[in-house]
Amino acid sequence: MNKFAQALSxxxxxxxxxxxxxxxxxxxxxxxxxxxxxxxDSGWRFFSGAEDDAYTDNPDHFQILPLNEVLEGxxxxxxxxxxxxxxxxxxxxxxxxxAAEDWQPQE
Numbered sequence: 001m002n003k004f005a006q007a008l009s010x011x012x013x014x015x016x017x018x019x020x021x022x023x024x025x026x027x028x029x030x031x032x033x034x035x036x037x038x039x040x041d042s043g044w045r046f047f048s049g050a051e052d053d054a055y056t057d058n059p060d061h062f063q064i065l066p067l068n069e070v071l072e073g074x075x076x077x078x079x080x081x082x083x084x085x086x087x088x089x090x091x092x093x094x095x096x097x098x099a100a101e102d103w104q105p106q107e
Contacts, residue, residue: 013040013042014064014067015041016064017045020048020055027048028076029089030049031047031080033087080097
């Protein structure tokens with residue numbers, strides 16, 4: 001896919017992110033891609049990694065945003081955007097995202 005097509009796709013595709021990222025400005029620390037569930041859904045879900053179960057149990061703590069908005073604030077995730085399924089977490093030692101081996105897609 002050429003750069004224009006990638007940019008257009010990212011502008012049209014939506015993702016789900018926690019407000020820790022979209023409002024508080026924390027960087028992405030954990031992300032996964034699953035089967036899309038709504039129109040223009042990219043399947044991408046983004047978390048800072050600081051959210052606990054109580055936080056993620058509250059739907060008010062999430063936003064649906066254009067994927068390109070998350071990419072603008074977190075350019076290090078761009079190389080993974082061609083993946084279609086899986087999960088990745090930030091590894092401070094490697095200064096890169098690594099595959100989350102214990103993640104399973106939700107049914």
